[in-house]
Structures are given as structure tokens and as C-alpha cells.
Amino acid sequence: MIRIDSVTKRYPDGTVAVDRLSLDIPDRAITVLVGPSGCGKTTTLRMINRMVEPSEGSILLDGRDIRQQPVNTLRRSMGYVIQNAGLFQHRTILDNIATVPRLLGWSKQKARDRAAELMARVGLDTSLAKRYPYQLSGGQQQRVGVARALAADPPVLLMDEPFSAVDPVVRKGLQDELLRIQDELGKTIVFVTHDIDEAVKLGTMVAVLRTGGRLAQFAPPAELLSAPADSFVEDFLGADRGIRRLSFFSAGSLELQTAPVVSVDADAATLAARAEAAPYLLVTDSDGRPLGWSEPDGLTAGAVDRDRLLDHGRPFAPATDSLRAALDGAVLSPTGWAVAVDGEGRVVGVVSQQVIGEAIRAAHTRVARDSAVKAAR
Amino acid sequence: MNVLHFAQAFFSDGSHWHGRDGIPTRLSEHVKYSLEALLFAAAVGLPVGLVTGHYGRGGNALALIATAGRALPSFGLLVLMFIWIGFGMVPVMIPLVVLAVPPILVTTYEAVRSVDPSPVDAARGMGMPESRVLLQVELPVALPLVLSGLRTAAIQIVSTATIAAYVSLGGLGRYIIDGLYQRDYEKVVGGAGLVAGLALATLVVFWAAARLAVSPGVRRSG
Ligand SMILES: Nc1ncnc2c1ncn2[C@@H]1O[C@H](COP(=O)(O)OP(=O)(O)OP(=O)(O)O)[C@@H](O)[C@H]1O
Ligand SMILES: [Mg+2]
Numbered sequence: 243m244i245r246i247d248s249v250t251k252r253y254p255d256g257t258v259a260v261d262r263l264s265l266d267i268p269d270r271a272i273t274v275l276v277g278p279s280g281c282g283k284t285t286t287l288r289m290i291n292r293m294v295e296p297s298e299g300s301i302l303l304d305g306r307d308i309r310q311q312p313v314n315t316l317r318r319s320m321g322y323v324i325q326n327a328g329l330f331q332h333r334t335i336l337d338n339i340a341t342v343p344r345l346l347g348w349s350k351q352k353a354r355d356r357a358a359e360l361m362a363r364v365g366l367d368t369s370l371a372k373r374y375p376y377q378l379s380g381g382q383q384q385r386v387g388v389a390r391a392l393a394a395d396p397p398v399l400l401m402d403e404p405f406s407a408v409d410p411v412v413r414k415g416l417q418d419e420l421l422r423i424q425d426e427l428g429k430t431i432v433f434v435t436h437d438i439d440e441a442v443k444l445g446t447m448v449a450v451l452r453t454g455g456r457l458a459q460f461a462p463p464a465e466l467l468s469a470p471a472d473s474f475v476e477d478f479l480g481a482d483r484g485i486r487r488l489s490f491f492s493a494g495s496l497e498l499q500t501a502p503v504v505s506v507d508a509d510a511a512t513l514a515a516r517a518e519a520a521p522y523l524l525v526t527d528s529d530g531r532p533l534g535w536s537e538p539d540g541l542t543a544g545a546v547d548r549d550r551l552l553d554h555g556r557p558f559a560p561a562t563d564s565l566r567a568a569l570d571g572a573v574l575s576p577t578g579w580a581v582a583v584d585g586e587g588r589v590v591g592v593v594s595q596q597v598i599g600e601a602i603r604a605a606h607t608r609v610a611r612d613s614a615v616k617a618a619r
Numbered sequence: 620m621n622v623l624h625f626a627q628a629f630f631s632d633g634s635h636w637h638g639r640d641g642i643p644t645r646l647s648e649h650v651k652y653s654l655e656a657l658l659f660a661a662a663v664g665l666p667v668g669l670v671t672g673h674y675g676r677g678g679n680a681l682a683l684i685a686t687a688g689r690a691l692p693s694f695g696l697l698v699l700m701f702i703w704i705g706f707g708m709v710p711v712m713i714p715l716v717v718l719a720v721p722p723i724l725v726t727t728y729e730a731v732r733s734v735d736p737s738p739v740d741a742a743r744g745m746g747m748p749e750s751r752v753l754l755q756v757e758l759p760v761a762l763p764l765v766l767s768g769l770r771t772a773a774i775q776i777v778s779t780a781t782i783a784a785y786v787s788l789g790g791l792g793r794y795i796i797d798g799l800y801q802r803d804y805e806k807v808v809g810g811a812g813l814v815a816g817l818a819l820a821t822l823v824v825f826w827a828a829a830r831l832a833v834s835p836g837v838r839r840s841g
Pocket of ligand 2: 284285
């Protein structure tokens with residue numbers, strides 16, 4: 243565990259970047275530092291690898307003051323990823339990644355083998371190994387930055403806005419990749435961002451800092467969204483925190499209905515029976531994939547006109563998606579019903595906005611009860 | 620008679636290709652003086668430029684030294700050194716080195732200063748010692764500019780090394796000075812042509828050195 247113990251950083255010009263900050267950063271989890279520009283996130287991160295020395299207070303790594311070991315030994319045990327990757331333009335991708343193993347005295351061959359292994363791990367094609375950084379896209383360069391930080395298998399990874407310079411699509415890819423790598427490697431990651439959505443998506447724990455370098459709240463993202471500590475955190479979370487909070491509730495418990503679902507091949511009797519069930523019917527193809535909605539009157543057995551069906555919106559997968567995705571599907575659907583599918587995209591049922599609303603209320607009650615229990619203990 | 624005729628006459632005279640005053644001897648003397656002066660200047664200018672550039676301090680002092688160095692007339696310095704020290708290599712080397720240090724020093728300083736700070740930050744953050752940060756991260760990226768400083772210095776040395784002849788030493792300056800004294804304009808033009816040729820050859824050498832020493836990753840992106 244990294245313990246930041248009442249740390250203050252005052253720069254020589256008098257700026258107080260961090261003010262009596264205390265944080266316990268859990269092992270093998272992603273802790274995100276988030277806050278407005280200039281609130282001291284980078285300063286805090288850089289105090290952990292002693293790129294910046296605290297003015298007061300101390301930082302402990304597994305109970306030992308980080309000043310007790312030589313600074314370069316400390317740094318080699320912590321991967322460091324910065325915003326623009328900071329690759330060495332005169333070295334090939336492979337040699338960039340091999341940097342820390344080489345510093346640790348590994349042989350060239352062993353370091354390069356390890357680097358090649360890491361390229362695969364971060365999703366880089368090994369054909370890029372002999373290229374130079376200028377021949378890579380921004381997203382690829384950032385992957386190299388992550389691979390370089392992981393090369394000597396350090397237990398700790400420090401990341402300062404690593405994905406903020408790439409476009410949103412690439413950023414999402416990099417975030418998903420980081421979560422996947424973290425699942426496999428279980429590093430202790432400290433991740434700095436000013437993007438609250440990124441913080442909520444990646445963080446096991448999120449520390450919100452306010453200007454002047456003071457801690458506003460330190461909590462898991464779901465708790466941050468449901469119970470912001472004060473109006474600063476609430477404002478920082480943004481207007482739609484209620485909706486975003488739904489990302490933390492699984493859609494798995496939604497009660498799905500199958501009666502309003504009919505296949506294009508359905509016979510007249512089935513159609514007539516289903517017409518009773520709901521004001522709209524969802525038509526699927528013969529494999530069970532959704533085609534679109536229709537009023538029961540518009541359907542003739544054996545002669546469904548696919549072009550006249552209403553768009554079914556974006557389906558959600560109860561097994562993996564959240565209530566947010568289910569609600570989104572329902573809100574975007576012309577009928578107000580969301581379509582649930584399995585992993586292969588086959589319809590498993592439909593659910594109305596009303597039912598989703600009830601599930602949301604139930605989830606909120608559950609959370610409130612849990613936190614009351616926790617508070618009572 | 621024009622310059623080309625002078626040159627042709629000089630180079631086609633077989634006696635100019637042998638002996639103490641022959642072209643091969645004078646040329647190799649000139650190259651030797653120039654190389655020595657360049658090595659001295661680089662031994663001073665490179666380390667000081669690299670270290671001051673790395674720590675980002677002393678820029679103003681360097682600018683001052685550079686201006687002073689450029690303002691000093693090489694020939695004046697030579698005469699002064701000659702009066703002070705007498706004949707020999709030293710009074711020749713001092714003006715040449717003084718002439719060559721400023722471009723090496725200032726360009727090297729600027730080259731290191733202008734290296735993108737983020738790889739340097741990343742290198743430190745990974746636990747690279749300062750000496751390696753300078754030699755393995757900053758220098759390879761600064762190298763094209765550092766070489767251009769050395770090239771400027773080398774060209775200036777080659778053209779100024781002619782002054783060695785004033786203190787009775789050899790080199791290509793001999794042809795120019797003796798030629799002027801003897802009113803032998805073939806010699807003057809031939810000597811000047813050889814100096815110009817040597818300067819061009821220096822350019823080629825530095826071009827080749829840059830091709831060999833600068834990483835393709837730096838060359839293409841720079
Ligand atoms: N070397 C320095 N000298 C003086 N003041 C500094 C220095 N570095 C940072 N600061 C100041 O300390 C404060 C915190 O800076 P820091 O870089 O930690 O903020 P940040 O949260 O990372 O901001 P951003 O989101 O813009 O990166 C700012 O007011 C900044 O101006
Ligand atoms: Mg920052």
C-alpha cells in the first residue's frame with residue numbers, strides 16, 4: 243500500500259500545490275486522482291516517485307518511507323507514463339520498451355524478448371518493433387508508453403493523463419485495454435486525469451482534489467455519484483450524475499417479457515394471441531435477431547413488410563450491461579421499450595421504461611440500506 | 620590572364636606536386652593544424668555546452684563569451700601571441716581555438732536546451748541517472764545541431780589556418796603568403812583554391828558523419 247501521510251508541497255515561489263493531503267492507496271487497484279486544472283494532481287503523483295519532494299509530511303510504500311532507498315531504485319520499481327508518452331525518438335519501439343530492463347542490467351537479448359512480449363500485451367503488432375516513434379499514431383505511441391512502463395514488471399504504475407491527447411474513440415480503446423491489462427496483472431495504479439468520466443470508468447477508488455491541493459472526497463465511484471461530499475464535488479461530477487450512476491447497477495435483474503416478441507415466420511394464430519399481450523410487437527428474423535417494432539394490426543402472417551417496421555433502437559445485453567444501457571435503449575426506442583439480447587445478438591426479451599424505472603428505484607433503496615448498515619457498524 | 624589560367628598553370632606544374640613545398644605536404648600540414656585546433660576546441664566547447672545545456676544554466680555567460688570570441692580578430696590575436704610567445708605552434712593554435720570554441724559551445728548549449736522536455740522527464744521518472752539522461756536521451760536528439768556547430772567551427776578553422784604561414788609554419792597559407800610576396804599569382808590562386816576545396820571536403824565529411832551517427836528516428840522527424 244502507498245500511504246500519503248499529511249503531505250504538503252510548497253513550491254519555491256510560494257505556491258501551495260498540495261495541502262496536508264492524506265490518502266491510503268490500495269494495492270492491486272486503480273486509484274484515480276481527479277480535479278480541476280492546477281489542483282495539484284501532477285504534483286501529488288510526482289511526489290510518489292520523488293520527481294518532486296514534499297515540503298512536509300511523508301509517503302510510505304509498504305510501511306517504509308520512500309526516502310529510505312536510493313531514488314533511482316525507487317523509480318525503477320514504479321512504471322511512469324506521461325501525457326505525450328515521452329518516447330525516445332532516436333530509439334526503435336522495441337528499444338524504447340526495453341529501457342528499464344536495460345537500466346536494471348538485463349542483457350540486450352533478454353530485454354528485447356521481454357519488450358516484444360509487452361508489445362503483444364498492450365495490443366501492438368510486433369511488426370512495429372523496428373519502427374521509430376514518429377512512424378506511429380498518437381494512440382500507438384501511448385501504448386508504447388504503457389508497455390515501456392510495464393517492462394520491468396514494477397508493482398506500481400504512475401500515470402499522468404496518459405490518454406488525454408488522443409481522440410475519444412482511441413481513448414476509449416486505451417481505457418478498455420488498461421482495464422483488461424489490469425485484470426491480468428493486478429498492478430497498484432495511480433492514475434491522474436481531469437476527466438471525471440474517465441475517473442469513474444477506471445477507478446476502483448477516486449480521489450477528488452479541489453484547487454489549492456486539498457482532498458474533497460475519496461470514495462469508490464458509485465459512492466461518489468450517489469453521495470457527493472459537498473457542492474464542489476457535486477458540481478465537478480456534472481449535471482447528469484444520476485444517469486451516470488446507473489452504470490454501476492447491473493441490468494441482469496430486470497424482469498424481461500417475451501410475449502411481445504414474434505418471429506417473422508409466426509403464423510396467424512400466434513400473431514393474434516400475441517396482439518393481446520402488448521400494444522407493440524417486436525419482430526425478429528428466423529434466427530431471433532431483432533428487425534423492428536410494429537403495431538399488431540400492421541402484421542400479416544407470412545407477409546411481414548420489413549420496411550414498414552419501426553426502428554428497434556440499440557439493444558442491451560443484460561448479462562454484461564448496466565441499467566444505464568437498458569434505460570438508454572428504452573429512451574431511444576420509438577415504443578418506449580428496450581430490447582434485450584444475448585451475446586450473439588439474439589433477442590431474449592423486451593422491457594418497458596416503467597419496469598426499468600422500478601428497477602432503478604429498487605437499486606437506490608438497496609444502496610441506501612447498505613450504506614445505512616455500513617454506517618451503523 | 621584570368622583566375623582560371625592561374626589555377627591551371629599552378630596545378631599543371633609538376634614541380635608543385637613534390638617536395639617540402641609540394642601540394643601533398645602543404646595539404647597534410649593544413650589538415651593536421653585544422654584537426655588539432657578542432658579537437659582542442661571540441662574538448663572545451665562540447666562538455667561545457669552539454670553540461671550547461673543539460674542544467675539550463677549559464678546561457679547569458681555563454682552568449683557573452685561567444686560574442687567576445689567572435690569579436691576578437693584572429694590575425695590580431697596571432698600577432699599578439701607571436702610577440703608574446705614567439706615562433707611555434709602555440710601562437711597559431713590559440714587564435715584558431717578561440718575562433719572555434721564559440722560556435723561549438725553556443726550551438727551545443729542551444730541544441731541540448733531545445734530537446735523536447737517530455738522524454739527527458741520520462742527518462743528521469745524511470746530512474747535513469749543524470750549522466751545517462753544527458754548522453755543517451757538528450758545528446759542523440761541534439762546531435763544534428765551539435766554536428767552543425769562543429770561543422771561551422773571546422774570550416775572557420777580550415778579557412779583561418781592559413782595564418783600559420785605568417786609565423787613561418789607550413790600549411791596552404793604558405794602558397795598565398797609566399798605567392799603574394801613573390802608576386803607569383805599562380806601560387807596565390809592555387810593556394811586559395813586548395814583552401815576552398817578543403818572547406819568543401821570538410822562539408823562532405825560532416826554530411827557523412829551525420830548520416831552515420833544520427834538515428835533515422837531523429838533525422839526524419841527533425
Ligand atoms: N515547478 C513549479 N513551480 C511553481 N509552481 C508550480 C510548479 N509546478 C506546479 N506548480 C503550481 O502548483 C499547482 C499545482 O500544479 P499541478 O501541476 O500539480 O496541477 P495539476 O492538477 O496537475 O493541473 P493540470 O490538470 O493542469 O495538469 C499549480 O498552481 C501550478 O501552477
Ligand atoms: Mg497535471
